[in-house]
Amino acid sequence: xxxxxxxxxxxxxxxxxxxxxxxxxxxxxxxxxxxxxxxxxxxxxxxxxxxxxxxxxxxxxxxxxxxxxxxxxxxxxxxxxxxxxxxxxxxxxxxxxxxxxxxxxxxxxxxxxxxxxxxxxxxxxxxxxxxxxxxxxxxxxxxxxxxxxxxxxxxxxxxxxxxxxxxxxxxxxxxxxxxxxxxxxxxxxxxxxxxxxxxxxxxxxxxxxxxxxxxxxxxxxxxxxxxxxxxxxxxxxxxxxxxxxxxxxxxxxxxxxxxxxxxxxxxxxxxxxxxxxxxxxxxxxxxxxxxxxxxxxxxxxxxxxxxxxxx
Amino acid sequence: xxxxxxxxxxxxxxxxxxxxxxxxxxxxxxxxxxxxxxxxxxxxxxxxxxxxxxxxxxxxxxxxxxxxxxxxxxxxxxxxxxxxxxxxxxxxxxxxxxxxxxxxxxxxxxxxxxxxxxxxxxxxxxxxxxxxxxxxxxxxxxxxxxxxxxxxxxxxxxxxxxxxxxxxxxxxxxxxxxxxxxxxxxxxxxxxxxxxxxxxxxxxxxxxxxxxxxxxxxxxxxxxxxxxxxxxxxxxxxxxxxxxxxxxxxxxxxxxxxxxxxxxxxxxxxxxxxxxxxxxxxxxxxxx
Numbered sequence: 001x002x003x004x005x006x007x008x009x010x011x012x013x014x015x016x017x018x019x020x021x022x023x024x025x026x027x028x029x030x031x032x033x034x035x036x037x038x039x040x041x042x043x044x045x046x047x048x049x050x051x052x053x054x055x056x057x058x059x060x061x062x063x064x065x066x067x068x069x070x071x072x073x074x075x076x077x078x079x080x081x082x083x084x085x086x087x088x089x090x091x092x093x094x095x096x097x098x099x100x101x102x103x104x105x106x107x108x109x110x111x112x113x114x115x116x117x118x119x120x121x122x123x124x125x126x127x128x129x130x131x132x133x134x135x136x137x138x139x140x141x142x143x144x145x146x147x148x149x150x151x152x153x154x155x156x157x158x159x160x161x162x163x164x165x166x167x168x169x170x171x172x173x174x175x176x177x178x179x180x181x182x183x184x185x186x187x188x189x190x191x192x193x194x195x196x197x198x199x200x201x202x203x204x205x206x207x208x209x210x211x212x213x214x215x216x217x218x219x220x221x222x223x224x225x226x227x228x229x230x231x232x233x234x235x236x237x238x239x240x241x242x243x244x245x246x247x248x249x250x251x252x253x254x255x256x257x258x259x260x261x262x263x264x265x266x267x268x269x270x271x272x273x274x275x276x277x278x279x280x281x282x283x284x285x286x287x288x289x290x291x292x293x294x295x296x297x298x299x300x301x302x303x304x305x306x307x308x309x310x311x
Numbered sequence: 312x313x314x315x316x317x318x319x320x321x322x323x324x325x326x327x328x329x330x331x332x333x334x335x336x337x338x339x340x341x342x343x344x345x346x347x348x349x350x351x352x353x354x355x356x357x358x359x360x361x362x363x364x365x366x367x368x369x370x371x372x373x374x375x376x377x378x379x380x381x382x383x384x385x386x387x388x389x390x391x392x393x394x395x396x397x398x399x400x401x402x403x404x405x406x407x408x409x410x411x412x413x414x415x416x417x418x419x420x421x422x423x424x425x426x427x428x429x430x431x432x433x434x435x436x437x438x439x440x441x442x443x444x445x446x447x448x449x450x451x452x453x454x455x456x457x458x459x460x461x462x463x464x465x466x467x468x469x470x471x472x473x474x475x476x477x478x479x480x481x482x483x484x485x486x487x488x489x490x491x492x493x494x495x496x497x498x499x500x501x502x503x504x505x506x507x508x509x510x511x512x513x514x515x516x517x518x519x520x521x522x523x524x525x526x527x528x529x530x531x532x533x534x535x536x537x538x539x540x541x542x543x544x545x546x547x548x549x550x551x552x553x554x555x556x557x558x559x560x561x562x563x564x565x566x567x568x569x570x571x572x573x574x575x576x577x578x579x580x581x582x583x584x585x586x587x588x589x590x591x592x593x594x595x596x597x598x599x
Contacts, residue, residue: 020502021421028417029429031410032473039470040436043447050447108325111318119326121585126333128577130531132549133570136556137340140563148339151356160354182336214318243440246533250553264442264534271446272538284443295438299431 044288051282057275070282079258079266080283086173087263091241094180095234101181102188102233103226107218109189110196120193123186131183135250138179142166166252172260176251180244184237191233195226235298242291263287337574344368344567351563367568387569391543392551398461399536399547400529403468407525408518410469411476416506418477419484420492437474441534449538459541467535472525479524483517484510516586523580530576548573 051070053063074080109119126134141148142165153161165175199222207221223230245264248254254265261269263283271280343351344367346360371389417423418430448467449458457463487510495505533549540546546554552573556566 022423024503025417025421025423028413028421032414032433032477033429035406035410035466035470035473036433036436039448039467040439040444043444043451044439046451047443047447105325105329108322108329111322112326117585119330121581122330123333124581124585125337125578128527128531128581129574130533130549130577132531132533132553133573136552136566136570137336139556140343140567141336141339143563146352146354146356146563148335154354154356182333186333239438243442245440245442246549249533250556264440267446268442277446280446284446288439288443291438291440292435295435296431299434 047281048285050278051285053278055278057272057277063278066278070279071286073279074283074286077279079261083254083258083261083263083266084287086261087242087244090173090177090180090244090262091238094177094184094241095237097177097181098185098188098237099230099234101185102192103218103223103230105185105189106192106196107222109193120190123189125186126183127186127190129183131246132250134179134183135247138175138182139166139251142175167256169259172252172256176248176260179247179251180241183247184240187237188233191229192226195229196222199225232302235302239291239295239298242287242294340567341571343563344571346564348562348564367564368572371565371568371572387551387555387565388543388546389551389569389572392546392548395461395464395540395543395545396530396548399464399468399545400526402461403465403472403529404522404525406465406469407472407476408522411473411521412480412511412514412518414473414477415480415484416510419481420502420506420510433474433477436470441471441532442538445535445538448535452539458539459545461545463539464536464545464547467539468525468529468532471532471535472528475528476521476525479521480514480517483514487513519584523584527577527580 050063052065052067054066054069055063109116112119144150144162144164144167147165149165150161150163153163163171165171203221203225204217207217212220243264244262245268248260248262248265249268252260254261254269258266264287267280267284267287270276270283342360345363345365346357347362350357350360350362371387373390414433418426444467452458452463457466491509491513492505495509496502500508531549532547533553536547537550537553540550552566552569555569
């Protein structure tokens with residue numbers, strides 16, 4: 001083979017590689033884009049359209065355009081704003097409890113040498129349970145007649161104690177919090193445990209030589225070292241809790257009398273029970289926009305942080 | 312007592328308590344499913360039963376007698392729920408893995424215009440909760456004849472899983488040393504064949520982890536399934552559980568047995584792939 005011919009062949013090969021370089025990613029992303037447009041983007045656009053109409057589930061006529069009426073109505077709604085506030089409160093309380101519990105448990109587990117693997121496996125279970133199942137489980141535990149909690153109270157007081165956990169005012173909210181924390185603290189533990197185990201032993205040894213107490217070591221060495229993990233776990237969990245629906249839906253359904261109503265149980269109630277699809281769409285749109293804004297903010301912070309710390 | 316020793320003891324006690332707190336609710340569920348309803352409903356409470364048996368499970372699965380006349384038992388179309396849940400979870404997982412891995416390969420190995428923008432919109436798609444999608448999907452599917460079919464649910468669940476799969480797999484593919492890939496390219500492979508022959512076989516554990524996540528997401532998904540599926544033609548297990556816990560409030564035993572059946576796949580999967588799961592979780596969270 002002449003050298004000229006060889007060169008030509010090289011060139012051809014090179015240009016085909018370039019072409020592949022440009023075209024292949026498009027083909028690779030095409031199926032994902034198609035599926036997401038069909039199942040997520042298109043329905044969201046459709047519900048945006050519906051939120052500007054007077055559409056209800058039972059209406060026979062074609063939906064009529066009503067401008068921002070549904071959005072205005074929302075802010076006059078006596079349940080919407082409390083439900084939104086309750087959702088924010090719910091996020092703040094659960095995520096913070098999970099954070100504190102997660103740090104303590106992960107720290108304690110990091111000292112356990114034998115059986116750490118088994119412990120981790122058991123802790124991973126609640127994360128994999130369906131929220132609907134966890135909700136049912138706690139509904140049964142907090143049953144007012146023969147649930148686990150009231151049974152234990154019976155043994156303590158030696159007489160029937162009937163506390164309607166899921167019905168009384170602050171208790172309903174608290175039992176839902178307990179279920180959420182039970183289900184999701186393991187996620188925090190696993191993330192923080194990975195963080196703690198990745199701290200260089202030199203840093204920990206140095207702290208021990210200085211004669212610090214356990215508590216000082218925890219606060220001044222462990223917690224700052226896992227700060228990036230804390231940040232990520234908080235962001236991921238906040239977004240997750242903001243979607244809370246299944247758990248509440250099976251435990252109380254948002255009731256009684258909207259006492260445990262979160263934003264998504266109320267959307268469901270409006271759209272399907274009250275059959276007011278248009279207002280339900282408007283409400284779900286506002287909430288999704290808030291969540292998207294948060295996600296956007298979170299990813300920008302994360303990118304900034306990564307550039308800063310090299311994590 | 313030395314400090315090391317004290318720390319050792321206190322961490323053992325803490326982990327013991329934690330373990331108990333996480334196990335007791337599940338044990339309570341299991342024990343309820345194994346005891347006669349009479350015993351469940353008595354006072355003072357019976358803590359240790361002398362009558363453990365599997366009748367509720369047998370009744371649910373359609374075998375055997377029904378000594379207590381469960382409100383449950385043959386009334387529950389458990390076979391249909393199981394079949395629908397399995398079909399939906401298996402096919403949506405397969406679809407999500409194929410589509411998500413292709414996207415992950417694009418993100419991890421190519422530089423192209425709008426790369427970050429597309430990645431971000433994938434993550435935004437993940438921020439939209441199922442319940443928000445379920446309302447318009449219900450109409451869309453009704454018009455297209457996909458309402459109350461497993462195919463509709465398969466597509467919906469696959470779409471929910473694609474972003475996370477792409478995210479995880481991009482992390483796993485990115486970890487493969489570039490020199491391996493370069494070697495294949497020098498040997499005359501195209502980028503695509505190099506991906507199929509060199510990179511893909513190396514991300515087996517990643518595929519396993521993403522697959523489990525996707526399977527369990529679908530198996531556990533409630534918001535969309537509860538709206539889109541209307542009859543036993545497509546109703547999945549969580550929707551069935553929800554229906555029956557609403558209807559037969561008194562048969563705690565049957566409902567607990569049903570829940571235990573539902574959590575079996577989660578338990579099995581966690582035990583089989585806990586290592587990859589752990590890696591996936593920490594990779595996903597840390598490398599993002």
